[in-house]
Amino acid sequence: MSIDIDPLPDAPGITVTDHIENTQFEVYTDRAVEPTASPEGAHYFPIDASVTVETGSIEVPRVAVVEARSGDGTLLTRGDSYAMPAGTYHVGIDPAPTKLYLAFESPFSVSTTERTTRIDLDAPAEVTLGFRSLHQVPAGTIETPTDPESLMDAVSLLGSALQTTSPERSFPTLRGHPPLIESGDELRVPDRVEPFDSGVRIVVPPEYRYLYPVISLAYYFAADVVSGDAPRIEGDGWTHSLEPGFERRTAEVLRQAFHFDCLARTEGFYPVDLHERETTDLDLDWGRLYDLPLAERLGEYLDVPFERVEPELPQWTLTTDVRPDPENVEMLPFVAGELSIVRSPEAATPATAGEGDGLGFFRGPGSGADDAPTGAVPLGPDEFVRGGTETEPIRGADASADRGAVPTDADFVRPEPVDTVEHAWVGAGVPLDANKATLDAYHRRLEAGAVEQSRISVLVVCNDEQMREEGEVADLYGLRDMVQFDIEVRHDLTREEMREVLQSDVDFLHYIGHVDDRGMQCTDDYLDLTAEDLDVGVSAFLLNACQSYQQGEALVHRGSRGGIVTLADVANSPATQLGRIIARLMNSGFNLRTALHVAKRELITGHQYIVVGDGGTTICQSRSGIAVVLDIMKQSSEYDITMKSYPNGPYGVGCLYSPAIEGIGLNYSVPSNAFISSIKREQLDALLKLETVPVFYQEELVWSDEILPN
Structure with missing residues (x-):
């Protein structure tokens, strides 16, 4: 059990x-x-x-x-x-x-x-x-040839995981995890994978670049995906074109249809007062729409021009770039299950230091301040970075002159900007400012049932005397009254001790020290995490050291679900700041991607970090379920609050939340933001006492348990 x-x-x-x-x-x-x-x-x-x-x-x-x-x-x-x-x-x-x-x-x-x-x-x-349990597992694995036309039959079965075709499937607990897909000689479908006949068809040319972007639509609409010349969505008696601007139009359909389902479901089992229902100015009979079959309902949704509703739609949470390659087919169920907007870029824009392309924080060997790329963060004369080849850390601007800020064999790519909060990348290359998602990490999400302990274990390892200040993050973990934490701090570990740490079943490893191409620096030598004989049991991690990407990627390949790593040399002071921010966010139930997103709002140096593996990894749940960030602005004697909600684990896109503020009775659907103006000091104080959450007060990051605004 x-x-x-x-x-x-x-x-x-x-x-x-x-x-x-x-x-x-x-x-x-x-x-x-x-x-x-x-x-x-x-x-x-x-x-x-x-x-x-x-x-x-x-x-x-x-x-x-x-x-x-x-x-x-x-x-x-x-x-x-x-x-x-x-x-x-x-x-x-x-x-x-x-x-x-x-x-x-x-x-x-x-x-x-x-x-x-x-x-x-x-x-x-x-x-x-x-x-x-809010955990969801796939019903089975579909085997399929991976050519685009054959793959369409498997993608057409993603929607078999839905527990209903009513608008209530916009609740995350009624969607279910799509069946897995793997390569095979012919189509083989497990008995438990039974498709819905929703009446929705998605027609796209038999090419990966057209098939991959519709996977979330195929899942959410339980649609048949078929081959054809002109990309479109069809139901009996209606057709909606997906051109011009195929990927953009596909994203618009997902956002609009999902939003309308959240409004229509208030006519069903959950007749709540929904903020979005009140603010969406459309003359639609939501009760009639609720009772229609899915295909008819979708056809009427799409009769409404997207431009009519776009200003009222919340910012979507996740965009995933899936390179149009056959080796990425096994990632499709995981991407669709997150209801991600999907793009499939045929070419990846390389990001190479020294070419004047704005590659923010990287410098090659021997580069000086004059040829530092736009956006680089200069180091002060007394600042040191978290790398170094000698006993003492290298300080100041001389750091990158002695060793390259990126490995010479790194293939950095610059994905196109996104309009969503989070961004993931599936395929070859190290993406700047995006989560490098990997299949093995997503599979470990499904294996979470093997966890046996009932306490959350956090290990802080500090392997450098000059970085002891960040080691105090241990005080920030475990500040919860509903979750039991085991927190340990260790200093100056040897290679063998570090190996034992990595093999343990620690839920979160917060590493503070030095990393270079030889591995993690220990007291007696370096431990190379890419070594074939290394076993990893750590679930998630923060490697807060210079150039920790390759070592962190190795942790994911060898057993971890995901972690936060650096792409460049990081100065000690901002690295310490970021480490403390990430510690509090992970303790408050944020996942890796959202935690780094919040940290980047406060620190420009956050762009030196990316997530590897499963960016949805958490070490515990937030008290409210969803992840929440408060933006508070003082207006004379009153306050304006924006409560920004983020999907988080089982509390995914479409769940409901209601701000716990006296006199506010409306519900909001994630990822909508709740804006409440002119609240009294007493109301604000009561809200801040409920839960420890990040607060941007007058645009500066503080914490709800640390402030009582004047």
Whole structure:
């Protein structure tokens, strides 16, 4: 079983441990309880584990929305403060680290404080609690020849993972992970992979550069992908052209259709007050659209010119460039499952130092300040970088003169800019300012079920005396009241000790020290992570050292899911700053890509870093589920807040959130941003006390547990 449920040792209640998602949280009761296993069928929605306890109350240590349904599943009410009469109820609590459902027969009331949500029964009674992991796995692997025309049959099966074709599939928990794809002599489809007949067809020429950009559409629309001359989407009685501007038009269809589904689903099982529903100024009958079959509904969506709705659409989260090569076909299900906008560039623009192409932070051997590329960050005379070939670190501008800032065999490429928050790259080359995504890392995302420990382990390794200041990041990990951390700091490791560290099952390694083409510097020699005999068990990492890309890529190839690495020499002071920022963000539940995105807002030197492997890797969940950044501007005696939401793990694109601000009752769908103007100091203080999140106050990065704005 992936979920363990145990009595709390020192308080009345239970501990819930999800070994798949590596999360742990507590549920409190008003008396000591002994949970007994109960049937999974006791709940309206599917669950993975269920227990029954006798209690007069259930309390969770977070502000949540409580959804009450009758015994037959009819939604009765939803909120954080209400009372219900006698009856049989199915109750859902959201957000929680797992799906959390209660079933009982009793009158009850719901109340919240600044940090908790409580359900009180009129009298003690049996309450059945159900838990479902938010983890999603593919139903099987499709084998297929990899020529474009044959591959279309496999891509047409990506949508088999959908659990519904209604607008509710815009909820991440109702989409499911697409089946995997691998090369084979002929098409072989597992029995469990059963396609939907959605009535949607996507017609594209049989070329990778046309097929790859439609994979997210094929998945989300459960569409048949067929060969044809003019790229288009079809349903019975309608056609929508994907030209001119094929990739742009494809992205527009995904954004518009998904947005409209989020609006239409408010007519179904979740009739919430949705901000986007109020601000989208279209004369559409959303109730009628909700009831239409998918193909008819999509046809009517696309009758609305994109230009009409573009200003109201949220910034999409992820663009993935997938090079049009057959060796990239196995990545397609993972990219589609993230609902990424997909481009397929036929040519990669090389980025070579010294050619005046704006390659920001790189300098070749012997280059001086006069030929430093645009955007380079000069080092002060007393600054040293995190590299060096001698016992003492090389300081100042002489660093790159003694050794190249990039390996001579590195094939750097400059992807075209994106309009999304995050950017990933699939294919040959080291991308500047993009996540270098790899297949082995994505497969390890699916293997997360093998995790056995219920605590989050963080190891900080500092192998240089002059960098001890960053080693204090250990104090920033574990500042959570719902996640248990094991945090260790080690200094001056030998090669053998470093090898043992890398072999361990540490959840996050924060390395501070020196790296060059010989490997990681240890007290007795260098440890080359590209060595064939190296075993790696570390799940995720930050290699905060000069030119750590190749060593970090080796960690991913040998067992890690993903990490943050550098592409150049990094000066010690900004590297220390960035290390501390990343530490707090990872501790707060951000994934690697989003953490680096936030760090780049604060530090221009963040552009010297990229993510390798699975950029969606987290070490824990945020208290709110989604990752949130607050932008706060003071306006006289009041404040304007923008709450920026980012998909995060199981809380993907399309989930709902509601700002926990008194007087704000609207819901928002991720990745929409919530803008709330003119709130009082008291409201702001209450919000900042709920959870530790990054805050850009007057455009400067601070933290919600560190500030009370004047």
